[in-house]
Amino acid sequence: MILKDLDLRKLLPAALLILALMTLGIEWRALPEVPGQVWHYLQLMFSSPDWSRLPRAVAEMWRAIAMAWIGSLICVIVSIPLGFLAAFGVGPLWLRQALKVLFAVIRAFPEVVIAIILLTVTGLTPFTGALALGISGIGQQAKWTYEIVESAKTTAPEAIRAAGGTTPTIVRWGLWPACVPAILSFALYRFEISIRTSAVLGIVGAGGIGSMLANYTNYRAWDTVGVLLIVMVGITMIIDAISGRLRRAIMRQA
Numbered sequence: 001m002i003l004k005d006l007d008l009r010k011l012l013p014a015a016l017l018i019l020a021l022m023t024l025g026i027e028w029r030a031l032p033e034v035p036g037q038v039w040h041y042l043q044l045m046f047s048s049p050d051w052s053r054l055p056r057a058v059a060e061m062w063r064a065i066a067m068a069w070i071g072s073l074i075c076v077i078v079s080i081p082l083g084f085l086a087a088f089g090v091g092p093l094w095l096r097q098a099l100k101v102l103f104a105v106i107r108a109f110p111e112v113v114i115a116i117i118l119l120t121v122t123g124l125t126p127f128t129g130a131l132a133l134g135i136s137g138i139g140q141q142a143k144w145t146y147e148i149v150e151s152a153k154t155t156a157p158e159a160i161r162a163a164g165g166t167t168p169t170i171v172r173w174g175l176w177p178a179c180v181p182a183i184l185s186f187a188l189y190r191f192e193i194s195i196r197t198s199a200v201l202g203i204v205g206a207g208g209i210g211s212m213l214a215n216y217t218n219y220r221a222w223d224t225v226g227v228l229l230i231v232m233v234g235i236t237m238i239i240d241a242i243s244g245r246l247r248r249a250i251m252r253q254a
Helices: 002-023 028-046 051-085 093-108 111-122 126-150 156-162 167-206 209-218 222-253
Strands: none
Touching: 028 222, 051 093, 051 126, 051 167, 051 209, 051 222, 093 126, 111 126, 111 167, 126 167, 167 209, 167 222, 209 222
């Protein structure tokens, strides 16, 4: 019986893989042509990019970065207090459970879905993308926050509680100094994620370089698409490098 159960456990992942491949509707005969098609479009995009579009591409990329920055600030301002309240030993049980369910629900909605819902209220503006990034980030940033608080290696909260300190006092003087470096590090990481996601939100009409990319892709202007991709990848890599250094510096000081 044990052997049969073991065999079933081994076969289950393979069966799920086969079922997934069957439901995707893959045209297996066309798969050998994919590398050639990819190489063809890479040549169209990068063999002779239209550099006259570079100033506008940089301006739209800056708009995407601004959208990500505002969304990250909204996320941090809202999620950090809520994350502390959701941590064990800080908020009451009923509040912790309610907040954790709320964070899980928010994480279940992709940024694009949130942006589409907001479009009906705020219209086609970059601020819609910023709000979508901020709301979507609350679920993840708050989860990181309460996990950091619950795993903090400090005896200060117990000492403050034994001296008659209140919950706000425990959070301010016992937990916050021990947790703030890791929280700030994750906030910077969330900002990096928001920059990449802002390009996707632009495709659905939230503005930024994503909207420009969608428009020129629809018109098959591959030389301009190549410039946009170069700007997106280059600036994103620069921001990732700067953010990575800041995160390492914060953790070293901690």
